Amino acid sequence: MATGSNEPKSRYQQYLEVVTGPLEDKRRYRQYKARVKKLPEDYRAAVEALERYLMHFGPGDSADAAAMYDDLADLFEQSVADGTPIREVVGEDPVEFAEAFLRNYPGGQWIVRERERLTGAIDRVTGGRP
Incomplete structure (x- = not known):
């Protein structure tokens, strides 16, 4: 069932990836x-x-995640x-660490899309005026 990068995917694999997402990402x-284990x-x-925190706020795209x-x-x-002790890695505020870590992966984040959507909606109704 495994295909190399140059081999075409079977119809079954194509269907399976439509339903479940890319197998390579899984x-x-x-x-x-x-x-991690x-x-x-x-x-x-x-x-x-x-990971639990990043799943909520991180990229929605499986390759980016x-x-x-x-x-x-x-x-x-x-x-x-x-x-290196854990506190030296994450610092005093783990949320601040996670947010800084997330800024390296802006693609596909739902919050980024929603911020852009909100800004666009306000710009449209105000004609871009401050």
């Missing part, structure tokens, strides 16, 4: 979860808490390897 997410318990708990989670895993794996 594979990347499973790999991310496996990486290997972290020490306290780091794993911190990543899972950040997969890249974001890969980077999160990279950050915490490196922190473990360097012996």
Whole structure:
């Protein structure tokens, strides 16, 4: 069932991806979860808490989200390897850290789309006047 990047997808795979989303993105997410599972318990708990927050406010596009989670895993794996304490990674305010982290992944965020929609609506009704 696996196809190489140069092989065309079967009709079944095309249909399945229409229903479930790209299979490669799902594979990347499973790999991310496996990486997180290997972290020490306290780091794993911190990543899972950040992941929960990022799922609500992060990119809606699965490819962008997969890249974001890969980077999160990279950050915490490196922190473990360097012996960097969690508080040095996230700082005193974990929400501020998460928001700063999210700013690196603006594509596909629902909040960005809604802000643009609101600004556009107000600009239309006011003719762009202040």
